[in-house]
Amino acid sequence: MKSGPRKEGAVAVMMHETSLADAADRLWEELPGHRVEILNGSIVVTPPPDGPHQETLTLLIEEFHKAGARQAGARYLAGIGLWLPTGPDDYAVPDFAVVDADYRDAVVEKNCFAPHVFRLVLEVTSSNLGNDLVTKVQTYAEARIPVYVIVDRKHDHVLVYRDPSGEEYATCSTYKRGTMVTLPPSVGITLELSADRLLDGDD
Numbered sequence: 001m002k003s004g005p006r007k008e009g010a011v012a013v014m015m016h017e018t019s020l021a022d023a024a025d026r027l028w029e030e031l032p033g034h035r036v037e038i039l040n041g042s043i044v045v046t047p048p049p050d051g052p053h054q055e056t057l058t059l060l061i062e063e064f065h066k067a068g069a070r071q072a073g074a075r076y077l078a079g080i081g082l083w084l085p086t087g088p089d090d091y092a093v094p095d096f097a098v099v100d101a102d103y104r105d106a107v108v109e110k111n112c113f114a115p116h117v118f119r120l121v122l123e124v125t126s127s128n129l130g131n132d133l134v135t136k137v138q139t140y141a142e143a144r145i146p147v148y149v150i151v152d153r154k155h156d157h158v159l160v161y162r163d164p165s166g167e168e169y170a171t172c173s174t175y176k177r178g179t180m181v182t183l184p185p186s187v188g189i190t191l192e193l194s195a196d197r198l199l200d201g202d203d
Contacts, residue, residue: 021089021110035079039135041087046128053095053124055201056151060096060122060193067191073101074119074188081112082121086139094121098187115143120187122149124201129154138167146186151198158195162186 084090106114161169
């Protein structure tokens with residue numbers, strides 16, 4: 001959270017709410033444009049994304065459309081809620097996700113959906129780098145999300161985690177610039193993505 005009056009107000013809100021979930025709901029109202037999540041029992045607030053971040057999401061939507069994801073029984077969405085098994089109020093809002101076509105039947109609460117309908121989640125790193133690279137690797141593995149992709153703009157590479165087991169993924173592949181990111185078959189479609197385009201968010 002940014003410093004100044006807004007931060008102090010957000011802390012005051014959390015102190016006076018009756019539950020963690022209520023505090024998170026209020027922060028959505030107090031900080032428009034920010035992403036609010038509850039990870040491992042802690043509220044995480046992420047500022048609005050920058051332009052290249054959003055361009056990467058646009059690229060993904062275009063590529064999944066061209067690859068025929070809908071015809072393969074999948075839907076591809078930005079900012080969909082994922083209910084997590086790591087705590088009674090835990091949920092994440094991945095930057096991008098590929099889900100089963102009937103995902104709407106798996107709504108839990110707070111516009112979040114059960115983990116079993118998710119085929120892939122993707123995060124583009126921003127200010128909360130540690131959450132994407134550490135916390136979410138664990139929580140997404142525990143939720144048994146088959147594939148977790150991190151577009152790591154800080155370290156200039158793309159990570160693809162797969163085969164969740166317990167609190168970790170059994171396999172992690174690193175894709176540097178100049179390579180193509182190959183998605184695992186569990187996603188349900190055949191698709192290769194340019195690491196450069198994912199990192200830069202443009203052509």
